[in-house]
Amino acid sequence: LAPPPRRAGLRPARGAGGAPPPHLRPARRRCGPLGRAGRTRLSVLGTDEEALKEAKADKYKQALMEEWSSAWEEEGEKEGFDWEMEKLRRKLEDVPEMYGGPKFWRRFIEVEPESVYAAYAESSYPGSKPGFQDSFRILFNNLLQFILGNDSEDGAEVASWDWQGALERAGPKTFFGSVAAGDLQTLVGGPLFLLLTKYHRELGPVFKLAFGPRSFIVVADPSIARYLLRDGSQNFDKGILAEILAPILGNGLIPADPDVWKARRRVISPAFHKQWLRSTLALFDDCTEDLLVDLRKRARSVDPTAPLPETVDAWKAWKYEDDAPARKAGAVDMEERFCSAALDIIGRAVFDYDFESASSESPLVRAVYRCLVEAEHRTTAFIPYWLIPGAQLLPSQQEFNNDLDLLNTKLEELVTKAFDDIASMGDEVYREAGQEVTDEDEVKHTSLLRFLVTVRGEEASATQLRDDLMTMLVAGHETTAALLTWTLYELFHPSGRSKHHLQRAREEADAVFAKRAAENRTGSVYEDVLDVPFIRLCLAEGLRLYPQPPLLIRRALDSDELPRPFPDSPKVTPARGSDIFMSTWSLHKDPKLWDDPESFDPSRWERKKEPGPDAPAGWRGFDPAKIPSQALYPTEQSADYAYLPFGAGNRRCVGDQFAILEATVMLTSIIHELDFEFALKNPESIQPKTGLGGLPVADVGMRTGATIHTEHGLWMRVFERSPSSSKES
Numbered sequence: 001l002a003p004p005p006r007r008a009g010l011r012p013a014r015g016a017g018g019a020p021p022p023h024l025r026p027a028r029r030r031c032g033p034l035g036r037a038g039r040t041r042l043s044v045l046g047t048d049e050e051a052l053k054e055a056k057a058d059k060y061k062q063a064l065m066e067e068w069s070s071a072w073e074e075e076g077e078k079e080g081f082d083w084e085m086e087k088l089r090r091k092l093e094d095v096p097e098m099y100g101g102p103k104f105w106r107r108f109i110e111v112e113p114e115s116v117y118a119a120y121a122e123s124s125y126p127g128s129k130p131g132f133q134d135s136f137r138i139l140f141n142n143l144l145q146f147i148l149g150n151d152s153e154d155g156a157e158v159a160s161w162d163w164q165g166a167l168e169r170a171g172p173k174t175f176f177g178s179v180a181a182g183d184l185q186t187l188v189g190g191p192l193f194l195l196l197t198k199y200h201r202e203l204g205p206v207f208k209l210a211f212g213p214r215s216f217i218v219v220a221d222p223s224i225a226r227y228l229l230r231d232g233s234q235n236f237d238k239g240i241l242a243e244i245l246a247p248i249l250g251n252g253l254i255p256a257d258p259d260v261w262k263a264r265r266r267v268i269s270p271a272f273h274k275q276w277l278r279s280t281l282a283l284f285d286d287c288t289e290d291l292l293v294d295l296r297k298r299a300r301s302v303d304p305t306a307p308l309p310e311t312v313d314a315w316k317a318w319k320y321e322d323d324a325p326a327r328k329a330g331a332v333d334m335e336e337r338f339c340s341a342a343l344d345i346i347g348r349a350v351f352d353y354d355f356e357s358a359s360s361e362s363p364l365v366r367a368v369y370r371c372l373v374e375a376e377h378r379t380t381a382f383i384p385y386w387l388i389p390g391a392q393l394l395p396s397q398q399e400f401n402n403d404l405d406l407l408n409t410k411l412e413e414l415v416t417k418a419f420d421d422i423a424s425m426g427d428e429v430y431r432e433a434g435q436e437v438t439d440e441d442e443v444k445h446t447s448l449l450r451f452l453v454t455v456r457g458e459e460a461s462a463t464q465l466r467d468d469l470m471t472m473l474v475a476g477h478e479t480t481a482a483l484l485t486w487t488l489y490e491l492f493h494p495s496g497r498s499k500h501h502l503q504r505a506r507e508e509a510d511a512v513f514a515k516r517a518a519e520n521r522t523g524s525v526y527e528d529v530l531d532v533p534f535i536r537l538c539l540a541e542g543l544r545l546y547p548q549p550p551l552l553i554r555r556a557l558d559s560d561e562l563p564r565p566f567p568d569s570p571k572v573t574p575a576r577g578s579d580i581f582m583s584t585w586s587l588h589k590d591p592k593l594w595d596d597p598e599s600f601d602p603s604r605w606e607r608k609k610e611p612g613p614d615a616p617a618g619w620r621g622f623d624p625a626k627i628p629s630q631a632l633y634p635t636e637q638s639a640d641y642a643y644l645p646f647g648a649g650n651r652r653c654v655g656d657q658f659a660i661l662e663a664t665v666m667l668t669s670i671i672h673e674l675d676f677e678f679a680l681k682n683p684e685s686i687q688p689k690t691g692l693g694g695l696p697v698a699d700v701g702m703r704t705g706a707t708i709h710t711e712h713g714l715w716m717r718v719f720e721r722s723p724s725s726s727k728e729s
């Protein structure tokens with residue numbers, strides 16, 4: 001769990017103690033594009049100008065060229081970035097000094113690595129902002145590839161984006177508008193994760209994507225996932241994601257720099273202890289009941305004669321214009337309902353505050369949503385528009401800042417209240433940082449905030465606590481709501497493709513409620529969650545098909561070679577400062593890893609999956625026997641990193657158990673009591689749709705952000721479960 005040393009240049013690339021691999025040897029960088037001999041000669045150049053002036057210019061050049069070329073031949077490294085620079089420099093030899101000949105270029109290429117490292121080490125987190133040299137190197141490398149068609153320095157094959165096609169499809173106005181607004185989704189013609197999967201199918205598990213001056217190395221392979229997230233994780237941080245989220249999340253766990261992250265993770269992880277998780281079940285029941293009250297009301301008001309839209313497109317009007325006809329028809333946007341319920345849960349569990357979003361729309365709730373929308377927009381924009389001078393004067397940015405102020409004021413108020421409440425409870429509520437919470441310990445705190453306030457030895461400032469809370473709010477709310485939305489969508493799909501799974505899930509739900517009645521209790525207990533293994537597998541399958549988020553983002557702190565998925569895969573070595581996208585969407589749907597990957601089949605997690613002949617080298621398949629007994633879902637280790645529902649390694653999700661418990665309690669109650677139908681005139685007429693690159697997409701459309709949303713809401717008609725459907729199951 002050690003944070004990456006800041007002196008990036010001193011770090012061995014992989015494993016401890018061993019010599020750095022050749023691509024990390026500082027010596028090579030030191031001699032850089034000029035070669036060792038060239039460098040010696042250059043220092044002569046610098047110290048003995050007079051002598052040089054006297055020397056015949058071309059004779060000197062010739063001698064120098066010979067020395068340089070013998071240096072390259074000796075090293076046998078006529079490839080890669082340095083060699084490209086060398087070739088360019090040789091061409092520039094003929095350009096007169098006054099036009100920026102070798103002297104000009106020397107400024108960029110003859111860099112003392114120590115000075116770069118020193119500048120880098122001083123760079124302030126969050127995010128390992130690449131220095132000027134790094135950015136220049138990456139940009140220059142991109143230019144060499146795109147303009148001259150050279151091989152990429154890092155070895156990743158470049159996916160060529162059809163911008164002419166995009167221009168034609170969108171029209172000049174939308175195209176250039178999207179470029180200006182950094183709207184990637186409109187530019188690529190669909191969610192980014194689909195584009196990445198299209199390239200994954202064409203180019204394999206490692207490739208490079210470039211939009212103008214930015215480039216990303218995209219990976220989707222179990223061994224690379226294991227390396228990025230676990231074995232080599234000390235060399236990668238959250239990079240661009242941290243930079244984007246820092247204004248909202250401050251120094252919360254997601255964007256935190258390694259030092260803060262280590263200290264806060266040590267305090268926050270124990271807050272999710274078993275005793276507290278068990279106590280939150282009552283809260284999940286409460287919020288589920290609020291949701292059910294609303295749904296029952298809708299179910300009773302269904303007007304069977306009310307007209308229903310004939311096409312999915314007609315749903316759009318319900319979402320954005322007028323939902324009165326939807327209400328009349330008893331239709332409800334389940335995506336929005338799950339979002340409200342999850343927000344209420346996180347508010348109460350994390351900081352003892354009831355947003356009451358299920359029943360009202362307070363300015364605070366509106367502020368939360370608008371902040372989330374802005375955060376999502378920033379995540380998918382490729383131009384940091386909010387940093388452009390004057391951008392803060394735009395109405396959208398002003399609104400965002402006002403919302404943030406409103407939220408901050410509320411959070412500060414809650415933090416102060418928690419400090420006061422805890423102070424009045426006496427000394428015995430405090431605990432030492434790192435002190436384990438045992439099963440016998442009484443839960444003395446109702447919320448996560450109160451737990452954090454009671455920790456001694458790692459006391460956090462009010463600002464740090466605000467950042468922690470904001471991070472929980474953002475990370476723990478839409479993710480769970482999206483999981484419930486897509487699982488419900490799959491289980492009640494009008495094609496009936498999941499009918500048999502729904503039936504199995506309902507058998508479990510009915511049995512749990514029967515047991516509850518027999519035991520004369522009304523609320524959920526932990527054992528209820530253990531009694532519904534198939535419902536939990538439905539959720540696990542929901543996370544396989546719709547991973548939240550569909551991309552994990554990292555940045556290389558130093559140049560580092562990635563594991564090769566197949567023996568004949570090219571060597572890929574992202575340069576320091578390279579942004580890397582781990583496409584969990586592509587990984588979870590890779591036909592080389594999963595049987596029938598596009599279909600929703602929760603029972604796949606009950607069977608062993610042996611690696612097929614075309615599976616990546618070294619992948620060990622999935623084995624249900626490897627799921628730890630206390631785990632509530634198939635873990636990343638059980639699938640040998642081909643499945644990453646909650647990430648992996650030291651930055652893995654802290655709220656995984658909380659989320660699965662919450663989603664299980666909700667789904668169990670909902671499918672036990674209610675039936676859902678797509679609110680469409682002929683739901684059976686829905687045909688499987690394809691999107692970018694001919695890949696299947698959900699027929700309710702998909703929008704990407706931090707999580708995957710439907711395009712226009714998940715409008716369902718709700719019915720009380722009929723006796724026949726209860727009997728059926």
Ligand code: HEM
Nearest residue numbers: 253475476479480483548552646647651652653654655659
């Ligand atoms: C179904 C629901 C959820 C999913 C799918 C999910 C997924 C993830 C994933 C994939 C990561 C790793 C990100 C990365 O490596 O870049 C993560 C991190 C995180 N999650 Fe979750 N999450 C969920 C629910 C929650 C909840 C309920 C909370 C809190 C109450 C939470 C808090 C966090 C935090 C704080 C991190 C950052 C951890 C760190 O960097 O140390 N998540 N989550």
